[in-house]
Amino acid sequence: MRIKGIAAVALAVAFAAPPAFGGGFPEKPVEAIVPWSPGGGGDLVFRALAAVFPKYANGQPLLIKNIPGAAGVPGIIEFMKAKPDGYTIAHWNPAQTIKTHMTKTPYTATQFKGVANIVNDTFYHLVAADSPFKTLRDMIDFAKANPGKLTVGNAGTGGGSHFAEVLFEEKAGIAATAVPFQGGGPLVTGILSGQVMAGSCTIPEGASNIKAGQLRILSIYSPERHPFYPDTPTGLEQGIDMVFSAYRGIVAPADTPPETLRALQDIFRKAITDPGFVKQINDIGSNPTFLTGAEYDKIIAQDSENFLKVIKELKMGDIYNK
């Protein structure tokens, strides 16, 4: 009897409690599938987002579900089972786009609907403090004078920093040996220990080492001077026609109703510009950049095309290796 009583009360509370923030979407928690490990870059950004989400979403929480591994494939396969009602969203970044061209995936990069872009991390070239390369020009001249001798590290084959480097070499007219590391941490170790002559890195990799004078930035691939490094010349200033950054955003199932997408986008627009969120993201060295779902869709489509070209050219992955 007593248990029944408690259950009845609980039910009554659950149904009768008026929504504290007024009606409308969302009426229940929203689940975000992060196809990366807990503690990884994508996870940290989503957790920071989850901390401010309820403020703008009728008090409903953003629940994070990590399904790590294989550049997001198992996670996105799980995401494909979600109902298109706006209550399940997923993390999307360039590595996930690249993966769709590296191997056969049951989805394409462009089949989901963009909700919003959250952060935008620019690429830069780092060298050890004692490197003979003082400017980007030095590095390019060295590569031209000594073909095949320049080694440039990246954070993993098929990752964003690898593609940034390929694109850079095309624009600079040089060819370097691409040396993959298992992630940004080992890459920074590789530059510090002189294993590679330079590294193609993503902000904020090596940030604390730059500040301590152990690493130098040769050039940074933002459209204008980067707010974190206003004294560092951009690639454009040094004659390299290239702007490149890694986007991290949110996608929803393709059939999600437009009004739900708009509601989600509005929630995230407020959350991403929330001062608390901005501070947390700046603390991890990243740059909050809100873009609408439509704009994010465009970036994914563009990236997808560029990446495909490079993958075909380099004969990488499972599909184009013949």
Place this chain on the structure above:
Amino acid sequence: MSLGYFLEGLISSFEPMTFLIMFLATVAGIVIGALPGLTGAMAIILSMPILARITPAQALLVLAAIFCGGMYGGSISAILISTPGGPSASATLLDGYPMAKQGRAGKAMGIAVFASFIGGIFSSFGLLLVAPLLARLALSFQAQDYFSLSIFGLTIMASAGGGALVNGLVAGWIGLLLSTVGVDGNMGMSRFTFGFPSLMSGVNLLPVLIGIFAMSQLLENAEGLLVAHQSLKQDLKDIWPSWLDMKRISLSLAVGCVVGIFIGIMPGAGGAIACFMAYDIARRLYGSRAKFGSGVIEGVAAPECANNACTGGDMVPLLTLGIPGDVQTAVMLGALMLIGVRPGPLLFVEQREAVYTLLAGMFVIQFLILFLGLAACRVSPRILAVPPGLLNPIILIFCVVGTFTLGNSLFDVKMALVFGFIGYLMRKFGYPGAPLVLGLILGPIAEDHLNRALLVTDNDWTTFVTRPISCFFLILSVLSIATALYSSYREAKLAGKTAAEPAGGRG
């Protein structure tokens, strides 16, 4: 390193609130470490909301306490139920579980606590006194050296886990072959994934670990259920190591400390490799004085000391360079950055107070582990009094739930079940599980560094012998193989012709 700052740090780590937080974090670390599948990384993620509400110094202490506590906690389940709480506890069960089966679980746990304490204290000294030096050592290692180091690690697999040399090699090769599953690092091609997207990132270590060690043991236990159950009396009085014990394990402890801190500072290696390496080196040094694998305290002390000695070493690259060496320290880095503490070369300048509280707190944490561990020794062996018909299903549930939690994926659970069956067959035919796990851990590390070494030297294979550090490890590897062959030859001769395992030549 200034003594004044250290004392200040020591005082602030004893502030009531700080001490309480640290105490709770150590308890949480030990519990999570003991539960298979739940990792320290997960614990750190769960503690993030709390980290944001405490001071940076307290946050650093919480992270260190979870890390160190978890390292020790893994030994509890390894000893009692042959289930390593994490990869770093894999070698502990080789002698710990046999001890539990002999009714000496309390003793094994006592040794584990004591060895963990010694390793932890040694590691804390290393972190306090020579962190910058250790960081420089880590940077002097390049891909060639890491490759040769992992080759040296592989040479110990032949003898890891005892048993016949050939059987160990076969198991190790299976581990190495399994490690080739997944996307290759150079061209991004999928290898042996058989269309399973979940295999693209390789065979996951933890499900294999739980399958090979825990589930296979459960299957073997199930055989025993057919006969009447005899409750084994566990001796819970003789826990604290006696002077004689301490003298016996002193060599194990020395090996554990050195191997642990050295492997700890190497990025990407960590406790899993350190524990096996220390176990094997100790086994060889003791020779006939201790029969490793049969349930000797020397065999529990070496790996437990080594994995705890790793903790300080692991934190060296994180604190001094801002570079995490493994998953756990990577998560720590993320958690610290979210609360505005940026580990790196300037940390000692910018957050001096917090850093010295951590350095001092590391010592306090070791004492907490000793205290809590001894308490656990008196209580937890009692779970072995639970009838196996009840205990085994409970362990199985923990294994399944733990494996699922890893990546929210049923695939991992299926992997664990499959490897449980494989592990059972391996037991039946006398193939040790440890070399397989070692192959799976070291394979990807060796391959990754081999690729990189050849890329930067333009395919120059001589680089492995012309670089001094690399050459040194290759020589060690040759010596390691030679001594293993010699001792197996001698054992065979001593034992006469009858000793040879019938299955030894096959595979």
